[in-house]
Amino acid sequence: MKDIAPAISFPAGLGENKPENQAVLDWVREVELLARPDNIFWCDGSARENEFLLDQACRQNVLIKLNEKKVPRSYLHRSNPNDVARVEQFTFICTPTKEEAGPTNNWSDPAKTYSKLQGLLKDAMRGRTMFVIPYIMGPPDSPITKVGFEITDSIYVVLSMRIMTRMGAVAIHRLGPDPKAEWNRGTHSLLDVDPARRFICHFPQDNAIISVGSGYGGNVLLSKKCLALRIGSYLARKQGWMAEHMLILGVESPTGRKHYVAAAFPSACGKTNFAMLIPPRHFKGWKVTTVGDDIAWMQIRDGRIYAVNPENGYFGVVPGTSYRSNPNAMKSIAHDSLYTNVALTDDGDVWWEGKNPDGSGPPHALDWRARDWTPDSNEKAAHPNSRFTTPMRNNPALDPDVEKGDGVPISAIIFGGRRSDTLPLVFQAFDWEHGVYLGSTMASETTAAATGAIGQVRRDPMAMLPFCGYNIGNYFRHWLNIGKRLTNPPLIFNVNWFRKGVHGQFLWPGFGDNMRVLKWIVARCEGSGGAVKSPTGWLPALNDLDLEELEVEHKCIVELLGIDHKEWQREVAEHKKFFDSLGGVVPEELLKQREELEARFKI
Ligand code: OXD
Ligand code: MN
Numbered sequence: 001m002k003d004i005a006p007a008i009s010f011p012a013g014l015g016e017n018k019p020e021n022q023a024v025l026d027w028v029r030e031v032e033l034l035a036r037p038d039n040i041f042w043c044d045g046s047a048r049e050n051e052f053l054l055d056q057a058c059r060q061n062v063l064i065k066l067n068e069k070k071v072p073r074s075y076l077h078r079s080n081p082n083d084v085a086r087v088e089q090f091t092f093i094c095t096p097t098k099e100e101a102g103p104t105n106n107w108s109d110p111a112k113t114y115s116k117l118q119g120l121l122k123d124a125m126r127g128r129t130m131f132v133i134p135y136i137m138g139p140p141d142s143p144i145t146k147v148g149f150e151i152t153d154s155i156y157v158v159l160s161m162r163i164m165t166r167m168g169a170v171a172i173h174r175l176g177p178d179p180k181a182e183w184n185r186g187t188h189s190l191l192d193v194d195p196a197r198r199f200i201c202h203f204p205q206d207n208a209i210i211s212v213g214s215g216y217g218g219n220v221l222l223s224k225k226c227l228a229l230r231i232g233s234y235l236a237r238k239q240g241w242m243a244e245h246m247l248i249l250g251v252e253s254p255t256g257r258k259h260y261v262a263a264a265f266p267s268a269c270g271k272t273n274f275a276m277l278i279p280p281r282h283f284k285g286w287k288v289t290t291v292g293d294d295i296a297w298m299q300i301r302d303g304r305i306y307a308v309n310p311e312n313g314y315f316g317v318v319p320g321t322s323y324r325s326n327p328n329a330m331k332s333i334a335h336d337s338l339y340t341n342v343a344l345t346d347d348g349d350v351w352w353e354g355k356n357p358d359g360s361g362p363p364h365a366l367d368w369r370a371r372d373w374t375p376d377s378n379e380k381a382a383h384p385n386s387r388f389t390t391p392m393r394n395n396p397a398l399d400p401d402v403e404k405g406d407g408v409p410i411s412a413i414i415f416g417g418r419r420s421d422t423l424p425l426v427f428q429a430f431d432w433e434h435g436v437y438l439g440s441t442m443a444s445e446t447t448a449a450a451t452g453a454i455g456q457v458r459r460d461p462m463a464m465l466p467f468c469g470y471n472i473g474n475y476f477r478h479w480l481n482i483g484k485r486l487t488n489p490p491l492i493f494n495v496n497w498f499r500k501g502v503h504g505q506f507l508w509p510g511f512g513d514n515m516r517v518l519k520w521i522v523a524r525c526e527g528s529g530g531a532v533k534s535p536t537g538w539l540p541a542l543n544d545l546d547l548e549e550l551e552v553e554h555k556c557i558v559e560l561l562g563i564d565h566k567e568w569q570r571e572v573a574e575h576k577k578f579f580d581s582l583g584g585v586v587p588e589e590l591l592k593q594r595e596e597l598e599a600r601f602k603i
Contacts, residue, residue, distance in 0.1 A: 037130035045168025067348030102471030142405035186222035254285025267449030303487030306407030343381035352382035417444030435492025473585025
């Protein structure tokens with residue numbers, strides 16, 4: 001299977017969707033003169049165009065059509081085995097000074113980087129088609145919606161962007177003819193998919209992204225991590241809003257009261273599962289709906305935070321997804337989806353580890369690298385970071401207000417990570433400033449979503465470590481400033497679904513049972529849930545959580561809610577180490593929060 005495909009020829013009436021904006025035309029011409037594609041395909045996002053490009057992608061061996069009866073209108077893509085995850089070490093923020101990028105980003109000089117990338121892009125699209133994708137991030141009528149254009153030589157990127165963004169006429173209309181209008185210019189080329197020539201570069205001051213040498217979604221669907229988070233967070237600070245790595249869900253009680261919650265978890269920590277949660281049987285009448293599963297853009301109105309999901313689809317981790325862990329995701333990806341790096345069964349269906357809750361699998365398949373696989377194989381059939389790309393419209397639990405341009409009002413913000421120890425199941429911050437401290441010091445065990453070691457605890461402030469497009473100290477300051485503008489701030493919580501017992505077993509069942517934690521959070525927002533004060537924040541007492549019909553031993557719950565002073569003293573020392581490592585950019589308020597936390601453990 002190929003990433004790189006030769007130029008396509010296309011009939012009149014397709015590939016002609018040129019905007020009238022001269023700034024866009026000039027930029028495309030500039031890239032054309034540099035990269036020298038055989039032809040240019042101006043995308044319009046139509047169904048006809050999609051059908052044509054899917055057919056081309058199959059002919060070019062970029063996609064395999066799956067069994068129409070098993071997974072209608074769906075396709076498999078296999079990426080280059082050297083190109084299966086985000087590459088944080090090759091991701092750069094190119095600001096005039098290193099200080100603007102701050103201590104957590106790789107910095108690179110803009111002029112030198114442009115020149116290096118121009119060298120790499122020179123003649124890079126010879127023999128290929130250059131696609132130009134107009135898209136918007138955010139509902140069409142939202143004041144914070146942004147326009148982007150992505151140039152790419154990958155047909156897989158075009159097909160994925162049509163799922164992940166609102167693409168075509170809507171963007172051209174939103175941009176209009178004004179050459180000074182704000183829009184993001186994203187340039188992507190696969191080059192020769194060589195890790196030695198793989199760079200994901202952001203130029204926040206120019207509202208520009210250049211990504212070369214990769215075909216992996218997180219590196220090349222420039223709307224997502226690059227625009228909606230890295231450039232987005234830079235614009236958000238400048239313009240007074242927030243761009244966050246957060247899911248957004250609605251939770252409605254049997255009496256019809258509804259709250260919206262935003263939650264920041266690092267990559268591959270269950271954001272999609274939480275956003276699509278189905279409450280256990282005991283919670284009859286409770287309903288969870290999805291606004292977004294990965295990114296929240298939030299603005300302030302009347303002293304409250306309102307959030308929109310800038311995306312139009314889900315790019316989720318496949319392994320472990322099943323009718324037991326996430327039925328709504330399974331229904332979403334049952335049709336009209338693209339799969340990347342999963343296994344292909346002999347009858348043209350897709351398979352991955354954990355698909356069947358009983359542990360069963362096919363007797364034979366082709367693994368994600370197209371090699372023969374049987375249950376006796378030593379290697380996994382699907383790559384641990386294999387992905388689905390599916391339209392949000394496929395989600396049976398989609399929130400009815402997902403297109404609301406004003407956004408949904410946020411009652412609670414949740415931070416969480418994958419922690420085997422120390423962090424209790426849930427606790428509530430004392431106030432906004434303490435909540436910002438919880439976010440700024442959160443940590444998680446690393447996953448396969450990025451290349452590098454797996455399972456190591458790393459600090460990941462607000463789950464934005466790989467995605468904050470500017471100095472993290474200024475980002476913390478922005479959070480503190482936002483708090484000052486709120487008269488009705490969301491309550492802030494920390495959760496940990498991943499705490500383990502002494503024998504290494506997970507103490508909490510997670511998935512649908514997270515509803516029990518969500519119910520307590522909602523009760524706290526309504527002023528009705530009980531809690532006890534602890535040095536870390538407000539903790540639920542055992543009888544504050546609805547644990548009815550939960551098959552977990554009482555002693556596990558006690559362990560889950562436990563605060564071990566020794567562990568916490570170590571944790572607070574780690575917070576200090578982390579803040580120190582940032583080299584003096586951490587706001588005073590957060591340093592003071594740390595001292596107060598330390599002092600509370602000394603009493
Ligand atoms: C993602 C990620 O793909 O966070 O959402 O890596
Ligand atoms: Mn993510």
